[in-house]
């Protein structure tokens with residue numbers, strides 16, 4: 583299941599982040615962090631992790647994501663394996679690959695892309711995800727995020743003009759199965775809607791109890 587979440591980063595923060603990452607010298611070849619077959623198809627740039635601005639932005643984004651209620655409900659993060667700032671200039675792309683099953687010793691259950699560039703500021707650069715039901719080409723507004731099971735093949739279509747700046751990352755989830763995470767996310771969303779209107783408190787309590795018991799059954803922690 584793919585989940586898109588709007589407005590994860592607000593406009594002033596986005597502007598500050600883009601400003602801090604504007605200097606291309608803060609980026610190096612993306613091949614440094616690709617393993618196996620992915621290395622052959624990875625043509626992009628990524629933030630130099632010793633650069634103080636890159637570190638500052640990375641920490642800020644990690645913190646924001648960790649505290650974001652909808653991201654937490656969708657990904658159920660137990661640990662953030664890594665967050666990378668990636669930059670694609672005209673001619674760059676990332677061919678079809680699968681993400682490593684472990685990054686820095688952390689199992690990868692959920693992959694995500696947080697879009698930092700406005701979609702009309704570059705051409706191409708869609709994140710194309712192959713789920714069982716076919717391909718989805720994702721290009722979201724700046725500040726929005728897509729998360730998807732790390733088991734899906736995916737690629738970044740060539741950028742043909744402009745610069746695509748994103749943060750990509752991987753999560754070890756406390757619910758390992760994508761199907762179970764999807765059910766819990768749907769249940770959470772329905773319960774949040776029910777809580778907004780006067781309804782049947784006993785029914786809401788019953789549903790909350792079912793949710794808690796499913797979490798207990800499925801928790802990988």
Ligand SMILES: O=C(O)CCC(=O)C(=O)O
Nearest residue numbers: 668681695709738748750
């Ligand atoms: O840039 C993206 O949206 C995804 C990049 C990617 O697949 C990766 O870094 O593994």
Ligand SMILES: [Fe+2]
Nearest residue numbers: 679680681736
């Ligand atoms: Fe990937």
